[in-house]
Each structure stands twice: as structure tokens, then as C-alpha cells.
Amino acid sequence: MTDTDRKTIIVTGATSGIGLALIYRLRDAGYFPILTGRNPEKVSAMARETGAPGYHLDVANESHIQNVIAQIKSDHGPVSGLVNNAGIWLEGAFSTHSADDIRAVIETNTLGTMLMTHAVLPDMLSTGRGTVINVVSTGALYTRKMISVYSASKWAIRGFTGCLEVECAPKGVRVMGFYPGKVNSSMYETAGIARDLDVAMTPEQAADMLVVMLKDEGMVWSHVSGRSIRDYV
Numbered sequence: 001m002t003d004t005d006r007k008t009i010i011v012t013g014a015t016s017g018i019g020l021a022l023i024y025r026l027r028d029a030g031y032f033p034i035l036t037g038r039n040p041e042k043v044s045a046m047a048r049e050t051g052a053p054g055y056h057l058d059v060a061n062e063s064h065i066q067n068v069i070a071q072i073k074s075d076h077g078p079v080s081g082l083v084n085n086a087g088i089w090l091e092g093a094f095s096t097h098s099a100d101d102i103r104a105v106i107e108t109n110t111l112g113t114m115l116m117t118h119a120v121l122p123d124m125l126s127t128g129r130g131t132v133i134n135v136v137s138t139g140a141l142y143t144r145k146m147i148s149v150y151s152a153s154k155w156a157i158r159g160f161t162g163c164l165e166v167e168c169a170p171k172g173v174r175v176m177g178f179y180p181g182k183v184n185s186s187m188y189e190t191a192g193i194a195r196d197l198d199v200a201m202t203p204e205q206a207a208d209m210l211v212v213m214l215k216d217e218g219m220v221w222s223h224v225s226g227r228s229i230r231d232y233v
């Protein structure tokens with residue numbers, strides 16, 4: 001298979017949770033997934049485990065994005081798809097957050113998604129094909145207390161995704177948003193929040209939906225949302 005035949009899909013934040021499950025699902029579905037993440041040791045370990053090429057890519061670092069995307073293109077040829085999955089959680093009363101906490105969430109969840117998209121979109125538009133999926137959240141469909149910054153970071157991406165969808169679809173490029181409910185991943189634990197995730201969907205269930213969205217290139221799955229049936233209480 002040549003570089004132009006294969007479907008190379010970059011996944012951000014692929015060292016755990018939805019992103020890691022997606023690497024396996026993409027591989028099983030015949031794609032060529034590229035595993036990226038902010039922690040170099042985890043990237044190496046997960047690249048070894050999955051067999052996917054791994055790249056250290058911190059989406060909150062603009063020069064990093066430019067350099068790594070250029071390297072991926074040079075190593076593997078054109079990029080068919082990007083799944084903007086990297087994200088961090090922040091919970092608590094707004095007045096208790098530090099400026100650094102707020103900045104980290106916006107730089108990762110919001111700016112990271114926009115700048116990653118900015119780095120791959122020109123090639124997609126010039127060839128008239130390609131797919132960008134943003135992993136958003138049901139937190140961008142409603143408002144509730146204690147998640148103001150996380151919610152704002154994802155509401156911004158809801159608007160970004162919808163606007164780019166209608167801007168790019170006439171040029172053959174699909175931009176879609178996936179809005180999962182609670183997922184049984186390490187996101188809350190990483191943020192120091194204890195949460196009962198017994199009722200949550202699995203990362204694999206989320207990854208399965210992302211593969212469905214990717215597969216039919218004749219379809220734009222605009223705003224796809226879902227949660228585990230056990231999560232209705």
C-alpha cells in the first residue's frame with residue numbers, strides 16, 4: 001500500500017481512555033492510526049503496545065504542533081483524518097480556580113483543538129477530502145454548576161465545529177463533533193476528582209461511534225451525542 005492509498009488518522013491524547021481505545025479500533029477497521037500524546041514515556045509505551053507510530057505532541061504548545069505535523073507528513077505522507085481528542089477536566093467553584101488552571105483548560109481543550117485543525121486543514125481543502133472529528137462533551141449541550149471553565153472550553157468547540165462544518169463541507173472536507181456523556185476513563189482522576197464511573201460508557205463504546213462517523217465519507221455526522229443507558233438515573 002502506498003502513502004496515498006492508506007488512510008492516516010492522527011489521534012490526539014491517545015495515551016489513555018477514548019484516544020487509546022480509538023487507536024485499536026482504527027487499526028482493526030483498516031485505518032493507519034497515529035498515536036500522539038503529551039507524555040513522551042506514555043507515548044513510547046502505548047506505541048509499542050498498539051503497534052501504531054507514536055509522536056510526542058502537546059496540543060497546548062503551538063510550535064510543537066507545527067513541528068510534529070510536519071514530521072508526521074514527512075514520515076507517513078498525507079493525513080486523511082484528525083481526531084481532536086486530547087482534553088482535561090476542571091471542576092469546582094469558578095472563584096477557586098487559579099489563572100493557570102483556567103489557562104491550561106482553554107489552551108488544551110479549545111486552542112489545542114483549533115490549532116491542530118489549523119495545521120491539517122489546508123492540505124485537506126486543497127485535495128478536497130479529509131475528516132476532522134472534535135471530541136466535545138455533553139457539557140457543551142447544557143450548563144450546570146461547578147464546571148464553568150471546562151464547559152466554556154467545550155461550548156467554544158461546539159461553535160467552532162458547527163461553523164467549520166458548513167464552511168468546509170462544500171469543499172469536500174468533513175468537520176464533525178462527538179458529544180459523549182460520562183466515560184469510564186482516567187480524566188476525572190487525573191484532575192484529582194473522585195467520580196463513580198460504574199454507570200459510564202466505556203472508552204471502547206465511544207471509540208466505536210467515532211469509527212462509524214469516520215467510515216462513510218459521504219456523510220457528515222454533525223452533532224453526535226450519546227450516553228450509557230445505565231447513566232440514566
Ligand SMILES: NC(=O)c1ccc[n+]([C@@H]2O[C@H](COP(=O)([O-])OP(=O)(O)OC[C@H]3O[C@@H](n4cnc5c(N)ncnc54)[C@H](OP(=O)(O)O)[C@@H]3O)[C@@H](O)[C@H]2O)c1
Pocket residue numbers: 012013014015016017018019036037038039042057058059060084085086087088108112135136137138179180181182183184185186187188190203
Ligand atoms: N471522561 C468523560 O466522562 C468525558 C465525557 C465527555 C467528553 N470527554 C472528552 O473526551 C476526551 C478524551 O478524554 P478521556 O475521557 O478519554 O480522558 P483521558 O483518559 O484522561 O484521556 C485524555 C487524554 O488527553 C491527553 N492530554 C491531556 N492534555 C494534553 C495535551 N496538552 N496535549 C496532548 N494530550 C493531552 C491525556 O494525556 P495524559 O495521559 O498524559 O494525561 C490523555 O491521553 C477529552 O476531550 C474529554 O474532554 C470525556
